[in-house]
Amino acid sequence: MERRALGAGGPEIPVVGLGTWRVLDVGPDLAPDRAKVVDAALAAEANLFDSSPMYGRAEAVLADALRARRDEAFVATKVWTPDAAAGTAQIERALEWFGGRVDCFQVHNLVGWRLHLPVLERLRDEGRVGVVGATHYQEHAFEELAMLMRSGHLGMVQVPYNPRERAVEREILPLAQELGIGVLVMRPFGEGSLLANPPHPETLEPFHEFGARTWPQVLLKWVLSDPRVTAAIPATSVPDRMTANARAGRPPWFGPRERRIVAQLAG
Numbered sequence: 663m664e665r666r667a668l669g670a671g672g673p674e675i676p677v678v679g680l681g682t683w684r685v686l687d688v689g690p691d692l693a694p695d696r697a698k699v700v701d702a703a704l705a706a707e708a709n710l711f712d713s714s715p716m717y718g719r720a721e722a723v724l725a726d727a728l729r730a731r732r733d734e735a736f737v738a739t740k741v742w743t744p745d746a747a748a749g750t751a752q753i754e755r756a757l758e759w760f761g762g763r764v765d766c767f768q769v770h771n772l773v774g775w776r777l778h779l780p781v782l783e784r785l786r787d788e789g790r791v792g793v794v795g796a797t798h799y800q801e802h803a804f805e806e807l808a809m810l811m812r813s814g815h816l817g818m819v820q821v822p823y824n825p826r827e828r829a830v831e832r833e834i835l836p837l838a839q840e841l842g843i844g845v846l847v848m849r850p851f852g853e854g855s856l857l858a859n860p861p862h863p864e865t866l867e868p869f870h871e872f873g874a875r876t877w878p879q880v881l882l883k884w885v886l887s888d889p890r891v892t893a894a895i896p897a898t899s900v901p902d903r904m905t906a907n908a909r910a911g912r913p914p915w916f917g918p919r920e921r922r923i924v925a926q927l928a929g
Contacts, residue, residue: 663707663911666892668766669817670842672793675736677886678911679703679710680904681848681897686727687718695899697727702901704734706908712820712846712895714740714770715752725759738766738820738846740797741782744774753781757790768795768820772803772810779815793817799848801829808833811843818844818892823885824852825928835890844892850885851878851896861927868923872914878903882910884924887917 665674680703686696703709711728713721721739728735737760741749756764767782769775775796785791795818798807810816811834819838821830827849838845851857860877874880878896885894898904916924 663908664886664913668793668844668846668892672817672844673736673765675710675893676708676908676911677891677893678708678882678908679712679736679738679846679893679895680708681895682711682713682720682724683717683897685897685899686713686720686723688723689719693723693726696723698901699899699904700724700727702904703908704731706905708904708908708911709734710736710738710893710895712738712848714742715756716740716742716770721756721759728760732761736765738768738795739764740768740770741778742770742773744777746774746777749774749778750781753778753785757785763790763792765792766795766818767791767793768797768818771798772796772806775810783815793844795819795844795846797821797846797848804829804834808837811837811841816843818846820846820848820895822849823847823888823891824850824856824881825884825925826852826856835888839890845890847885847891847894850882850894856881856928865927869916869920872916872920873912874910876906879906879910880924881928882907883916884921886911887915887921 663676668675713724739756741752743749769778782794797820799822869880874883
């Protein structure tokens with residue numbers, strides 16, 4: 663799998679990882695089953711895992727699934743609260759769960775960023791946090807996100823990007839390229855909407871030469887073929903799908919013509 667730097671001078675990470683929203687928010691009865699998805703990601707060298715306290719039990723389930731393999735993983739998680747004390751508690755809890763270090767710590771949806779960024783930057787300087795970032799999923803917040811990107815406080819951003827959601831192409835992606843900021847892509851499948859009516863398999867044959875044989879692989883390849891993107895983090899609860907997603911993280915990449923065709927197929 664290809665690896666790309668998460669921002670200028672940042673660590674190299676795999677271009678495909680695992681998002682944990684919903685899929686790892688499970689109780690003890692399903693946690694061993696979900697651990698198999700984490701194992702499949704590690705086996706496929708897709709060892710980037712993204713979580714958040716917003717995702718219920720997902721952080722704890724991920725931490726337990728990694729167990730003694732924590733050093734094999736690149737863990738990205740978030741702080742999500744407008745309260746300073748609650749934010750500190752979330753941050754310290756995540757650090758405890760993930761062995762005293764979080765590789766990428768993000769302010770989720772920009773909530774309370776004025777409170778949390780100084781804490782995360784201090785922890786980064788202490789070596790307990792790697793890259794500091796911020797996320798948002800709504801276009802109306804991209805102006806504020808861009809302001810923070812220009813401030814020099816962020817090493818990465820996480821935003822939605824797929825053939826139907828392309829608002830980030832206007833400012834966020836060009837700015838990330840200009841400033842050397844890493845980009846994690848959420849919702850590469852449009853929260854599943856892009857998978858509801860996939861094109862006929864014969865339609866996908868031109869993409870086989872790029873190593874993309876299924877519609878999810880084509881969609882991931884579309885995202886990753888934008889050189890401004892560092893990685894995509896699709897969610898899945900099925901180990902075989904995790905393995906298949908990881909295969910999309912290998913070159914060759916689509917050119918403008920292939921990306922245009924995918925966008926047309928996605929409608």
